[in-house]
Structures are given as structure tokens and as C-alpha cells.
Amino acid sequence: VSEAGAALSWPDLAGRIVAGEGGRRHLLPIRVYYEDTDFSGFVYHASYLRFIERGRSDFLRLAGVHHRELLAGTGGTKPCAFVVRRMSLDFLKPARIDELLEVETRVDTITQATFELRQTVRRDATVVFAATVQVVLVSLDGRPQRLPGSVRDAITAG
Amino acid sequence: VSEAGAALSWPDLAGRIVAGEGGRRHLLPIRVYYEDTDFSGFVYHASYLRFIERGRSDFLRLAGVHHRELLAGTGGTKPCAFVVRRMSLDFLKPARIDELLEVETRVDTITQATFELRQTVRRDATVVFAATVQVVLVSLDGRPQRLPGSVRDAITAG
Amino acid sequence: VSEAGAALSWPDLAGRIVAGEGGRRHLLPIRVYYEDTDFSGFVYHASYLRFIERGRSDFLRLAGVHHRELLAGTGGTKPCAFVVRRMSLDFLKPARIDELLEVETRVDTITQATFELRQTVRRDATVVFAATVQVVLVSLDGRPQRLPGSVRDAITAG
């Protein structure tokens, strides 16, 4: 109840899933804070991995998939968690403190045990970072798990 | 212009300054992501420092004080940046992945060169973390600077 | 066996416990990397919490207390983890990229359920950061646990 109340107060906290010309995609705004920068004056390169992980988490959240339920094993699966298996990253432009960025997340492909996302970070129309991300669901002993039907449906809006 | 456009699309991205019974204060929602947790299952203790720094930055942003302008030395001061001089921290309750937290920031006292804030992090009505934070404006050679009048006015709302 | 081998190859990786005029204390070297700095050019303030947490972990490691064993509940206790309950922090001098710092950790006081440490970060003879840290052992439901005798002995050197 109070979560619902909070969600009303901050309606866009998890970004938005939008449909349209380019297909279904998730958008999340990111503000660049002190913590995200380094002494060069630019955004620290590993901060983009944190930004796009927030995009993935909030995409899944809005689609109805919750990390804590997966870890608790509710839904009939073993306790498990999403892990990243592979990434290709392009650092295209520098970004700086105080800037407003936007993470876009799209599902590219989905197989029995993995899904692949295309994620970009933009400042207005400029793409500053682009990534291809392969995600696997693993049990707590590290073994890949078949994606539950509910997770597949949520991801593909199937 | 595009910043203004983005600000319209994500109206609450920097939280809100609210007035009322308890006095003027800034509220910022924080979602707990993977990056904020550690192997214990709880939020990593140093993550709270990142959370409340975002609260301070967004309070100052909404009040009209921008890190990049200070660093560029616009406004007639030497290039400078806010640094934390002293903190007292109370870690009161654990928080966990996916939870929605709220940072509250209030100005406690202000002197010629420093200001002191009282910051709390809450999950609904429960305070999970509380801090007293003394902030100083320093030039890039590390010397404390007198707070410009515009900064003082912004912080105290005149 | 291979851990032992690795420990031989990198003998000082966990720093050193030294005794002497000032009493028993643990020393850990810290190199300042990109990740530790922010756009101001200085070390990001929350990075010091990571530095001193490494100092605490390596002090406990050399004293024979291991996080993973505590979490696994070996040694007859419930699964538990150390959490920080309270901290007082003084940010005294700026530090910068590439600098070599040293974390010093001393036990101040110890009670049935908590211990308090005094930790400083120095660059040569200059103290750049100082902290008082109160640590509690909690079970995974967040309840404070009595410190096991073996942990007390390790911390106080018997």
C-alpha cells in the first residue's frame, strides 16, 4: 500500500515503457552526479554500466519482473538472479556533471535461457554510449536456468 | 532549450523542495539497484553517502546553484567546488534491493564559509539512515571560500 | 592450497598488523585510481568509506575472521555479517589520482555486541581523513548478535 502511495508521488521513478515507430522500448532519465564522474572531468566509464543496469532493472520492474521475488524463489523456480554474460560497449562521447541523460533499453533477441538487449545512453539527440548486453538467469550455485514463461512474456510483452 | 524540454518530460527528476509544518526541505526518491547492495543482501553502507549527495546536489540544483558553474568560476568567484568537511552518520535499519527510499535534506545552520545539513533516508515512515553534514566551498587548490551571496540566498531561500 | 600460494606471491595484499609505541594497529596501502576521484579532481568523499572498509576487512582477515564463514554460519553462530552502526568522519585534506595512501585501523573499545574502531587515512605523515566507526554483528534478519569469543579474541589479540 505505501509502495503504491510512493509510486503515486513519484510517477516516473522507474521510467516509462513506450511503443511506437521504433518498437517497444524503455526510457529512464539519469542525472549525472559527483559519484558518476572522475578526475578527467568526464563521466567515469564504468558508470555507464550502472546506468544501463538501472535501465534493465526498471524495464523489468515495469514489465512485472522483480529481483527480490526471483531471489526468494517465488513463482515456482529455484532462487535465482539475472547476471550479465556478455557485453559490447561503445563509448562515443564524453558526458559531464549535472547533465541529464536518458537510457533506452530494447529487447533484441530471446532464447530459452538468455535474452539480449540493445541499450543506449543519450544526451538529447546525441548517443554518448551504446551497448549490446546478453543476460542469463542463474541459480545461486551459478547454473543457467530456463527463463520462466512469466518472465519471457513480461520481457517480450508476449 | 533541450534541457528545459527534458525537464518537462521528467518533472520530478531532481525531487521537490517542499515547505510546511516541518520547515523548508528537499525530498528526493531513490530506488535501490544492484549497484547499491552488497553480498550481505542489504544496502552497502557507503551507498547512503551517494544517496544523500544526490539529495544535496538536487536541492542546490532546484535552488539554482549548479556545480559546473561553480567549477567554471562564473558568478565572479574563483573556480570552486563544494566539499564535505565533516559527517556524523547513523545506520538505523537495513534496506534492500528494489526498495523505494526517500532522501530528505534540510539546512540546519549557515556561516560565512560553511553550511550544515540534516539529511535522512526513509522507507515510508521508517528512518533507515540519518546524517549531519558540514559542507565547505573550496577553490581548486583546496582553500575554503566565502559563500557567494547568491549561494547563501539560494540555500536559505533568502 | 592455491590461496596459500597466491598469498605467498603477494605477501602484503592484506596489509600488516604492527605493534609498537602506539599500540597494535593494522596498516593497508591504498592507491588512488580513476574510480576513486570525481570531477573536482579530488578523491570523491564516499571513496574514503570504501578505503576504510578494506582496512577493516583486512584487519579482520589477518586476525583470522572471515566474512564468508560468518555468512555461512560456520563457528556455531547463525549466519551473520558485520554492519556499520555509526560513523563520525572528518575530511581533512584533499587527495588526488595516483597518490599512495595508507589506512590505519585501531580497536578503540569492544562490548558484548559491538566494537569501535579508530581509522585514519594518511598520505605520508599527513592525515587526510579520520573516522570513528562502530561495528555490529547482525544476523540476516537484521538482529544484533553477541560477538563470538573467537571474534572477540581475534579483534583484541586475546
Add this chain to the structure above:
Amino acid sequence: VSEAGAALSWPDLAGRIVAGEGGRRHLLPIRVYYEDTDFSGFVYHASYLRFIERGRSDFLRLAGVHHRELLAGTGGTKPCAFVVRRMSLDFLKPARIDELLEVETRVDTITQATFELRQTVRRDATVVFAATVQVVLVSLDGRPQRLPGSVRDAITAG
């Protein structure tokens, strides 16, 4: 002088450059701390980017290239900093708190403005993470700079 003194006290702090069967490479030990893990119990995926950045920085340090000198523009170049342009990452095995890992860094190719590294993170003989990293030297307005001869020589060992 005091840096030299400290370097004597902690001789392996920046790891080691070794030659041999597999060619010239840099090795750096990494201890997994609280800060590196997430609620899944494993090392947080973005932590590997911090680990290999330390490997790159210490490889360059031992080879005689220092971030701060580049940023200060000593050596006849504009003030500049290394930035990552592209990365391919494979997350092969989970790693956990308290484990001892080792980052290996090798130079793959070098061109006028970029160099490419092959970096792996191992726990004993097991490769847990592998990356290909393309690095560019940029001036502070973000423009790629020709690698100075001294930097080229340092990277390739002449």
C-alpha cells in the same frame, strides 16, 4: 622521496610486469571486498571494469606513464587523459567476497592514436572475466591525441 619510501614498504602495490613464454604482461592482485559484491552474493558485474582499470593504470605506472602528468600537460602535450573507446566483455564465472583474483593485462595492438589491450581476471587457473579494451588519449575538450613517443615506448617496451 616519501613516495619512494612508501614504494619500498609496499613493493608489489602496483603489481608486476613479467615477461616469459606468453610475452610481456602485467599482473595485479585484487581482493574482493564488500564494495565489489551485490545482493546476489556474487561480484557486481561493473566491478570488473574497476578491477581492469586498476590493472591498466598500474601497468602504465610501472611502465612510467602517469595520469597526473598527462593531465598537467607535462611532456609537451596538451593536458589529456586516457579514455576507453570500446570494450568487449565476457563474464565467465561468478566470484565472491574475500576471494583473491588476479588481473592480467597485455598489449594487443597499438596505432597512432589508440592501443588495444587484452585483459583477464583469474581466480587461480580459472578465468572468471575476459575483456578486449580499446583506449584513446584525448585532450580535455574530448579530441583524440596522437600518442606521444614516450607513451608508445612505455606501452610497447620500446
